[in-house]
Amino acid sequence: MLKKVLILLFGLCLWFIPAPEGIDPQAWHLFAIFITTIFSVVFNAFNILVASIFGLVVSILTGTLEPVEAYSGFSDGIILLIVMAFLIAKAVVKSGLGNRIALMMISRFGHTTLGLGYSLMATDLLIAPAFPSNTARSGLLFPIVFSVSESNDSHPNHPSSKDMGSFLMFVSMFGIGLSSALWLTAMAVNPAGAAIANEFGLNIHFGNWILAAFVPTLVSAIVLPYVVYRIYPPNIKNTPEAPRKAKEHLSEMGSLSRDEWITAVVFSFLVLAWALSDVFSIDKTVVAFLGLGLLVATQVFTMDDIRKEGEALSTMIWFAILYTLSTYLSKLGFMTYVGDMLALQLLGLSWPLAFVILVAVYVLFHYLFVSQTAHLLALFGVFLGAGISAGVPPYLLAFMLLFATNFFSVITPQGSSCNILYISSGYIKPQEVYTYGGLVTLMSFLIYMSIGSAWLMLVFH
Amino acid sequence: MLKKVLILLFGLCLWFIPAPEGIDPQAWHLFAIFITTIFSVVFNAFNILVASIFGLVVSILTGTLEPVEAYSGFSDGIILLIVMAFLIAKAVVKSGLGNRIALMMISRFGHTTLGLGYSLMATDLLIAPAFPSNTARSGLLFPIVFSVSESNDSHPNHPSSKDMGSFLMFVSMFGIGLSSALWLTAMAVNPAGAAIANEFGLNIHFGNWILAAFVPTLVSAIVLPYVVYRIYPPNIKNTPEAPRKAKEHLSEMGSLSRDEWITAVVFSFLVLAWALSDVFSIDKTVVAFLGLGLLVATQVFTMDDIRKEGEALSTMIWFAILYTLSTYLSKLGFMTYVGDMLALQLLGLSWPLAFVILVAVYVLFHYLFVSQTAHLLALFGVFLGAGISAGVPPYLLAFMLLFATNFFSVITPQGSSCNILYISSGYIKPQEVYTYGGLVTLMSFLIYMSIGSAWLMLVFH
Numbered sequence: 001m002l003k004k005v006l007i008l009l010f011g012l013c014l015w016f017i018p019a020p021e022g023i024d025p026q027a028w029h030l031f032a033i034f035i036t037t038i039f040s041v042v043f044n045a046f047n048i049l050v051a052s053i054f055g056l057v058v059s060i061l062t063g064t065l066e067p068v069e070a071y072s073g074f075s076d077g078i079i080l081l082i083v084m085a086f087l088i089a090k091a092v093v094k095s096g097l098g099n100r101i102a103l104m105m106i107s108r109f110g111h112t113t114l115g116l117g118y119s120l121m122a123t124d125l126l127i128a129p130a131f132p133s134n135t136a137r138s139g140l141l142f143p144i145v146f147s148v149s150e151s152n153d154s155h156p157n158h159p160s161s162k163d164m165g166s167f168l169m170f171v172s173m174f175g176i177g178l179s180s181a182l183w184l185t186a187m188a189v190n191p192a193g194a195a196i197a198n199e200f201g202l203n204i205h206f207g208n209w210i211l212a213a214f215v216p217t218l219v220s221a222i223v224l225p226y227v228v229y230r231i232y233p234p235n236i237k238n239t240p241e242a243p244r245k246a247k248e249h250l251s252e253m254g255s256l257s258r259d260e261w262i263t264a265v266v267f268s269f270l271v272l273a274w275a276l277s278d279v280f281s282i283d284k285t286v287v288a289f290l291g292l293g294l295l296v297a298t299q300v301f302t303m304d305d306i307r308k309e310g311e312a313l314s315t316m317i318w319f320a321i322l323y324t325l326s327t328y329l330s331k332l333g334f335m336t337y338v339g340d341m342l343a344l345q346l347l348g349l350s351w352p353l354a355f356v357i358l359v360a361v362y363v364l365f366h367y368l369f370v371s372q373t374a375h376l377l378a379l380f381g382v383f384l385g386a387g388i389s390a391g392v393p394p395y396l397l398a399f400m401l402l403f404a405t406n407f408f409s410v411i412t413p414q415g416s417s418c419n420i421l422y423i424s425s426g427y428i429k430p431q432e433v434y435t436y437g438g439l440v441t442l443m444s445f446l447i448y449m450s451i452g453s454a455w456l457m458l459v460f461h
Numbered sequence: 462m463l464k465k466v467l468i469l470l471f472g473l474c475l476w477f478i479p480a481p482e483g484i485d486p487q488a489w490h491l492f493a494i495f496i497t498t499i500f501s502v503v504f505n506a507f508n509i510l511v512a513s514i515f516g517l518v519v520s521i522l523t524g525t526l527e528p529v530e531a532y533s534g535f536s537d538g539i540i541l542l543i544v545m546a547f548l549i550a551k552a553v554v555k556s557g558l559g560n561r562i563a564l565m566m567i568s569r570f571g572h573t574t575l576g577l578g579y580s581l582m583a584t585d586l587l588i589a590p591a592f593p594s595n596t597a598r599s600g601l602l603f604p605i606v607f608s609v610s611e612s613n614d615s616h617p618n619h620p621s622s623k624d625m626g627s628f629l630m631f632v633s634m635f636g637i638g639l640s641s642a643l644w645l646t647a648m649a650v651n652p653a654g655a656a657i658a659n660e661f662g663l664n665i666h667f668g669n670w671i672l673a674a675f676v677p678t679l680v681s682a683i684v685l686p687y688v689v690y691r692i693y694p695p696n697i698k699n700t701p702e703a704p705r706k707a708k709e710h711l712s713e714m715g716s717l718s719r720d721e722w723i724t725a726v727v728f729s730f731l732v733l734a735w736a737l738s739d740v741f742s743i744d745k746t747v748v749a750f751l752g753l754g755l756l757v758a759t760q761v762f763t764m765d766d767i768r769k770e771g772e773a774l775s776t777m778i779w780f781a782i783l784y785t786l787s788t789y790l791s792k793l794g795f796m797t798y799v800g801d802m803l804a805l806q807l808l809g810l811s812w813p814l815a816f817v818i819l820v821a822v823y824v825l826f827h828y829l830f831v832s833q834t835a836h837l838l839a840l841f842g843v844f845l846g847a848g849i850s851a852g853v854p855p856y857l858l859a860f861m862l863l864f865a866t867n868f869f870s871v872i873t874p875q876g877s878s879c880n881i882l883y884i885s886s887g888y889i890k891p892q893e894v895y896t897y898g899g900l901v902t903l904m905s906f907l908i909y910m911s912i913g914s915a916w917l918m919l920v921f922h
Contacts, residue, residue: 046758049767053754060747067538067744075536075781077528083774157768283528286521293514297507303775306510307618310770313544313777320536 003045011036027332029064031368034325038367038412041430048413048430052318055325065328073324077285078135078371079316082420084288085139086312088270089146089421091292091301095263098147100253103246105148110242113164113234117171117225120145121179124172125221128179128186133284136274137186138176138418140267145172146425151246152239156426165427167234171225173422174410174440178224181406182217184209189373190402196381197398200388204398211459212399216452220407220444227443232436259300266294315424319370322414326370335368335378343386351391356449358387359400363445366408372416376405395460396453403452407444410437464506472497488793490525492829495786499828499873502891509874509891513779516786526789534785538746539596539832540777543881545749546600547773549731550607550882552753552762556724559608561714566609567707574625574695578632578686581606582640585633586682589640589647594745597735598647599637599879601728606633607886612707613700617887626888628695632686634883635871635901639685642867643678645670650834651863657842658859661849665859672920673860677913681868681905688904693897720761727755776885780831783875787831796829796839804847812852817910819848820861824906827869833877837866856921857914864913868905871898 011032019028037055040046046054059065073079092098109119124141131137149155149165156165180187184194184206194204256264273287295301329335342361346354362383369375380401387397409416413423413430415437423430472493480489498516501507507515520526534540553559570580585602592598610616610626617626641648645655645667655665717725734748756762790796803822807815823844830836841862848858870877874884874891876898884891 047764049764050754050758053750053757057747057751057754060744061751067747068536071536071538071541071746073536074541075529075532075534077532080532080535157765283521285532286518286528289514290518290522293511293518296514297511303508303510304618305771306775307771308769309774310766310768310772313770313774314764314767316774 003043004040007036007040007043007045010039023334023337024332026064027329027334027337029062030059030325030329030332031334033059033062033064034329034368037322037325041413042434044431049314049318052321056321059325065324069328070321070324073320073327074316076320076323077283078417079320079323081133081135081139081285081288082319082417083312083316084285084292085135085142086315086421086424087301087306087309088267088288088291088295089139089143090305090309091295092143092263092267093147093150094305095259095300096253096257097260097263097267098143099151100250100256100260101144102147102151103250103253105144106151106246107243107250110246111240112238113167113236114225114229116148116164117168117229120148120168120172121175121221121225124175124179125182125217129183130185130275132185132188132278133274134176134180134187135417136270136284136288137179138173138421139288140271141172141176142421142425145169145422149427151249152236152242154236154427158426161427163235165425167228167232169422169425169427170232170436171228173419173428174224174228174437175221176418177407177409177416177444178217178221180409181403182210182213187372187406189376189405192373193376193380193398193402193405196376197384197402199381200384200394200398202394202398204402208460209399212395212456213403215455216403216448219451220447223447224440224443228436228440231439232432262298262300263295266291266300311424311426315420319414319417319420323370326368327374329368330374330378335365336382338365339379339382339386343382343389346386346390349390351393354387354390355392355397355400355453358383358390358392358397359404359449360445362401363404363408363411363441366411366415370414372405372409376402380405393457393460396456399456399460400448400452403448404445407448408441411441412437464504465501468497468501468504468506471500484795484798485793487525488790488795488798490523491520491786491790491793492795494520494523494525495790495829498783498786502874503895505892510775510779513782517782520786526785530789531782531785534781534788535777537781537784538744539878540781540784542594542596542600542746542749543780543878544773544777545746545753546596546603547776547882547885548762548767548770549728549749549752549756550600550604551766551770552756553604553724553728554608554611555766556720556761557714557718558721558724558728559604560612561711561717561721562605563608563612564707564711564714566605567612568704568711571703571707572699572701574628574698574700575686575690577609577625578629578690581609581629581633582636582682582686585636585640586643586678590644591646591736593646593649593739594735595637595641595648596878597731597738597745597749598640599634599882600749601732601735602633602637603882603886606630606883610888612710613697613703615697615888619887622888624696626886628689628693630883630886630888631693631897632689634880634889635685635689635898636682637879638868638870638877638905639678639682641870642864643671643674648833648867650837650866653834654837654841654859654863654866657837658845658863660842661845661855661859663855663859665863669921670860673856673917674864676916677864677909680912681908684908685901685904689897689901692900693893723759723761724756727752727761772885772887776881780875780878780881784831787829788835790829791835791839796826797843799826800840800843800847804843804850807847807851810851812854815848815851816853816858816861816914819844819851819853819858820865820910821906823862824865824869824872824902827872827876831875833866833870837863841866854918854921857917860917860921861909861913864909865906868909869902872902873898
């Protein structure tokens with residue numbers, strides 16, 4: 001109760017502080033609402049659904065947002081893609097196909113939980129260049145992680161979730177950030193960033209991106225799962241018998257059932273359609289709608305199954321709201337204002353110091369964003385420009401900010417749309433992400449800024 | 462399988478028929494998609510969720526609608542209001558308050574199922590003038606109907622649903638159409654209709670509306686529950702012991718629990734806020750969001766409870782899609798085009814014939830609409846103008862069309878946003894509404910056109 005009161009007082013104080021010169025009062029009020037909403041999750045005053053709903057209510061009742069603006073996130077393609085991916089993932093699990101793929105993975109890599117974590121990450125890193133939507137990729141990986149956890153008797157919303165599932169979910173979740181940083185084509189906003197960098201005379205393409213990225217990203221991919229293993233450990237670490245048992249299970253299962261066949265075909269179709277969606281400019285969300293429609297029409301996933309998936313709705317509600325609040329904060333000019341202020345502060349600093357401050361602030365800023373795309377579009381140009389004026393080597397700064405746009409994805413639960421499936425799985429609590437995601441982001445920052453910077457200086461001197 | 466193929470062939474034929482002169486090809490294609498979607502539900506080729514998803518997918522992949530247009534329904538205030546009302550209703554039931562109110566009703570009116578149906582309808586007719594949103598009203602009545610059914614051991618998605626729940630749900634659902642027809646202020650679009658009628662020189666206000674409406678509406682309210690009782694009968698008709706048992710249960714329950722108290726306060730707040738929302742121009746949907754937020758924050762309704770409410774999501778998906786398809790059909794001019802064509806056909810007919818044709822076509826047109834508001838805004842003016850030119854007495858026609866805008870609400874499952882809670886309850890199948898809702902609409906049409914017309918001719922001669 002005390003926490004609730006303190007958070008509300010904090011919000012009220014912020015609200016009544018006059019907006020700093022140059023910031024629209026409406027933007028300031030929205031900032032007060034948004035940051036109070038986030039803090040009430042961080043400090044566990046309210047759960048993320050309640051906090052978001054109150055954020056929405058206050059933004060409408062105070063007239064800060066019009067109802068039609070405040071509700072707009074609910075029809076955003078990304079939000080609907082997440083909802084569809086969530087339901088499709090459940091169908092993949094229910095059909096038995098998820099279990100089969102999981103058993104195949106366990107039979108190869110299942111001696112240790114850490115080994116499973118690494119194998120999940122390796123899979124992601126390899127398939128990533130074909131998936132320009134990291135959200136779609138999370139829709140492919142999530143059901144496999146889910147099935148691996150279930151096959152090891154680690155169940156969601158249950159004490160056994162910490163046995164293995166929470167760890168694997170977490171590794172796969174932040175792994176998507178790393179795989180997105182590795183390839184120009186692994187994340188929708190990377191090419192947009194390259195285009196913005198181009199306006200500053202930098203030529204960033206598929207080839208020099210992978211050259212720049214592979215050293216710090218692979219180091220992170222090797223180090224960070226082990227870090228997570230220490231700070232957010234699975235209760236069950238060694239499962240020497242698991243591969244043999246998995247093989248037995250597989251031979252008991254026999255050949256694919258009708259439902260598995262249908263799911264395999266639909267799933268392969270989704271993989272293909274998502275991979276080719278940019279070439280043929282097909283909307284990614286409608287592909288997901290079609291996939292779900294086929295799975296329900298063929299009774300692989302039934303109406304009774306959907307009736308149990310209220311979690312998808314609750315996730316949709318909180319994510320749509322946070323997404324909208326952050327979008328309007330950006331639209332109202334709050335983000336660029338702070339970016340511009342920062343650029344002024346950098347005048348006269350040595351470039352290495354300016355570089356560190358810029359990247360650190362860029363990463364910290366992600367607490368305010370509910371979309372990597374929105375973050376990059378709002379701030380990447382501002383920060384790149386400010387850094388170049390301050391004498392930071394342009395390629396160094398550009399690549400580092402582009403990598404950061406991906407590796408900071410787990411700094412908050414809502415930091416990336418591809419976190420959402422993992423968090424709504426019932427294996428990871430939103431509050432936990434603030435702690436462990438924050439730590440992992442810090443570690444990524446340190447690796448990229450040290451090894452990554454050294455490598456970039458070597459290659460792009 | 463044959464049905465699926467036939468429906469698809471029908472849709473393809475319609476698609477490739479050239480658009481009639483004067484209709485935009487895009488509007489014609491959308492019409493083909495929409496009507497095929499509806500038919501595949503009517504003829505049970507697909508369930509309403511699958512049919513709607515395929516409708517959405519086809520409309521996007523063929524380029525008939527842009528993705529951003531096709532998804533727009535998901536952020537519509539009415540859709541979100543339904544989702545919130547759905548969850549709040551579940552909280553009212555879970556808290557025990559719904560059960561208490563239900564037991565109070567049963568202890569008074571519970572000797573027969575028909576008696577309960579009448580008492581529900583009477584409640585609605587009496588509270589309606591204070592509720593300009595019939596959707597909000599459905600959010601208040603639905604949990605009570607649900608609890609009455611549950612208290613009589615009639616459970617949703619279960620054979621026992623037909624014992625009592627299906628009947629009561631159906632009576633309450635179409636009862637909202639009648640209560641909305643009775644009062645100018647019982648439905649958001651009634652005043653808009655009065656304003657349009659004013660452009661034709663007609664003065665429609667609270668007083669002459671109730672004068673015009675009470676005779677046919679009360680006759681319908683007396684006759685139609687009995688009609689439903691015959692065509693869609695409850696398996697359990699007499700429960701002579703129920704009132705006594707209900708009283709016993711009530712005394713066993715003792716005084717209100719913590720959860721009941723909180724729910725009662727929140728529920729009363731909702732009643733008040735919805736009733737006053739037009740006076741203070743408060744968004745009705747945000748009131749519902751606040752109500753849910755309070756119930757979750759106080760743990761009356763928990764995250765575990767929401768996890769089970771996948772039905773709300775599935776309802777949201779199909780209703781948002783149908784709503785959007787219909788909205789764009791109207792936006793693309795399809796509706797007014799057909800209305801104009803009709804007006805041409807009426808030239809030279811006697812006015813009574815023109816009157817009957819106009820009202821009948823106006824009612825049948827509702828198969829194409831997923832919103833009473835959209836229907837009235839698209840067609841009321843066109844039909845009123847055509848009828849006045851054909852010599853139909855203006856007040857007679859205006860009132861009859863305004864009443865029809867309300868009593869045709871159950872002609873399809875998606876015919877009114879206030880049907881949605883009832884249909885997603887698990888007591889009524891969407892397909893059943895096409896049959897029984899169609900019959901009840903026909904009966905309403907006959908009562909209003911005979912008794913109602915005679916009364917209107919007497920009063921507004």
